[in-house]
Amino acid sequence: MAKIEKSPWLLHYDGSSCNGCDIEVLACTTPVYDVERFGVINTGNPMHADIFLVTGGINSQNAEVVKQIYNQMPNPKVVLAVGTCACTGGIFKECYNILGGVDTVIPVDIYVPGCAARPESIIDGVVQAVALYKEKQKTWKKEEKTEKGA
Amino acid sequence: MTDLQIRILVAVCYVVLAPFIAGLLDGFDRKISARMQGRKGPSIFQPFYDIKKLFGKQFLSAYRLQLVLVLTYMILVVMTGVLFYAGLDLLLCFFSLSTAVMFLILASSATHSPFSSQGTHREMMQMMAYEPMVLLTAVGFYLACDTFSVNEIIKSDIPAICYLPGFFVGFVFILTIKFRKSPFDLSTSHHAHQEVVKGVTTEMVGKEYAMTTITEWYEVVFLLGVVGLFFITSNPWSILWTVAAILAVYFLEILIDNVSARVKWQLMLKLAWSVTIIAGGLNLFILTLINR
Numbered sequence: 001m002a003k004i005e006k007s008p009w010l011l012h013y014d015g016s017s018c019n020g021c022d023i024e025v026l027a028c029t030t031p032v033y034d035v036e037r038f039g040v041i042n043t044g045n046p047m048h049a050d051i052f053l054v055t056g057g058i059n060s061q062n063a064e065v066v067k068q069i070y071n072q073m074p075n076p077k078v079v080l081a082v083g084t085c086a087c088t089g090g091i092f093k094e095c096y097n098i099l100g101g102v103d104t105v106i107p108v109d110i111y112v113p114g115c116a117a118r119p120e121s122i123i124d125g126v127v128q129a130v131a132l133y134k135e136k137q138k139t140w141k142k143e144e145k146t147e148k149g150a
Numbered sequence: 151m152t153d154l155q156i157r158i159l160v161a162v163c164y165v166v167l168a169p170f171i172a173g174l175l176d177g178f179d180r181k182i183s184a185r186m187q188g189r190k191g192p193s194i195f196q197p198f199y200d201i202k203k204l205f206g207k208q209f210l211s212a213y214r215l216q217l218v219l220v221l222t223y224m225i226l227v228v229m230t231g232v233l234f235y236a237g238l239d240l241l242l243c244f245f246s247l248s249t250a251v252m253f254l255i256l257a258s259s260a261t262h263s264p265f266s267s268q269g270t271h272r273e274m275m276q277m278m279a280y281e282p283m284v285l286l287t288a289v290g291f292y293l294a295c296d297t298f299s300v301n302e303i304i305k306s307d308i309p310a311i312c313y314l315p316g317f318f319v320g321f322v323f324i325l326t327i328k329f330r331k332s333p334f335d336l337s338t339s340h341h342a343h344q345e346v347v348k349g350v351t352t353e354m355v356g357k358e359y360a361m362t363t364i365t366e367w368y369e370v371v372f373l374l375g376v377v378g379l380f381f382i383t384s385n386p387w388s389i390l391w392t393v394a395a396i397l398a399v400y401f402l403e404i405l406i407d408n409v410s411a412r413v414k415w416q417l418m419l420k421l422a423w424s425v426t427i428i429a430g431g432l433n434l435f436i437l438t439l440i441n442r
Contacts, residue, residue, distance in 0.1 A: 006196070006199040007199040031189045036191060037184075037191060039193070048359060050203070074210040075208040076208075137206060
């Protein structure tokens with residue numbers, strides 16, 4: 001993490017899940033895993049977030065909420081789907097109200113599988129999201145420059 | 151160097167160095183807090199990485215005027231510090247700081263976001279809680295040193311704390327509110343996952359939030375300067391124990407932050423005013439009697 005972006009702020013949203021993955025996300029902030037040592041902050045504010053971490057599947061009620069939160073986040077931003085439900089819909093996939101994984105409503109950049117996803121794999125996903133954030137920042141800056149030029 | 155040149159130099163040093171000093175203090179704060187909670191904690195330079203990142207974000211403001219208000223807030227806080235470190239009137243500094251906070255209140259209420267509005271209300275409550283003690287502190291310095299001028303106060307032979315222990319206790323108490331530390335981090339806190347999200351700073355995006363943070367750093371250095379004013383004397387060696395006292399007070403604030411839970415505004419108001427009346431008022435009473 002030394003040379004890549006050092007200040008990833010997460011926004012954690014729990015979709016339609018059993019809450020297993022949420023507990024694991026919270027476990028990441030405890031003394032055992034301590035993600036804050038990488039500068040990670042679990043912020044509750046989309047306006048301040050860089051990484052949108054979603055656990056659980058998307059249902060017809062939370063689809064709009066997820067879209068709204070995603071749109072409130074300033075660029076550059078990375079979306080991280082944590083857990084099988086967030087990736088594909090998982091065990092709830094066939095339910096009448098489930099649309100599927102997070103990618104049914106917003107573009108997902110990184111998928112972290114697992115039921116529930118282990119804290120180690122969540123941290124690994126965040127580290128990859130941070131690397132991708134750096135890439136996205138470059139392309140976003142270029143795009144903004146061309147927009148201003150035009 | 152003449153007296154005026156030194157004063158200008160100190161004020162310029164404040165403008166240039168204050169964000170770095172307060173940023174490092176903030177970094178130490180996060181490290182010490184993490185250690186107190188049994189965690190490793192981020193690098194002490196983490197606050198600077200955060201600021202750098204925030205300046206690189208898209209500016210997605212719901213209300214463009216907010217940026218102007220935040221900028222005014224910043225300029226007024228820097229001006230407050232400059233007035234203080236240039237050795238001018240202490241009372242003027244406190245009035246200037248109150249005006250600056252009014253601009254923060256305007257900036258946060260400009261967007262009509264429910265969390266921001268709630269934070270604004272609480273910020274005003276906080277102001278109501280700490281402002282009497284702030285003004286009383288200026289009065290205390292006047293009674294102890296016969297002047298409001300910072301430049302004259304630092305030339306006294308006996309540190310002001312000898313006359314103003316009650317005022318010092320009261321001032322350190324309200325510092326917890328000013329530093330946005332638990333139990334009084336009502337309007338906004340360092341952790342956004344609270345009931346009003348990020349309170350007054352909820353709608354401040356990217357560079358706006360970075361500017362608010364830097365302004366708060368300027369404010370921290372000014373307020374710690376006021377803490378130092380209780381200890382400093384005409385003796386050049388007094389700088390040593392002044393710095394030690396400032397660091398001790400800052401550590402105390404970190405400790406309070408880590409061992410207490412947030413209170414409701416009613417209790418904050420009661421506590422802050424009680425401490426103001428008991429510690430500050432009693433000290434004021436005794437000081438008035440002695441001066442007679």
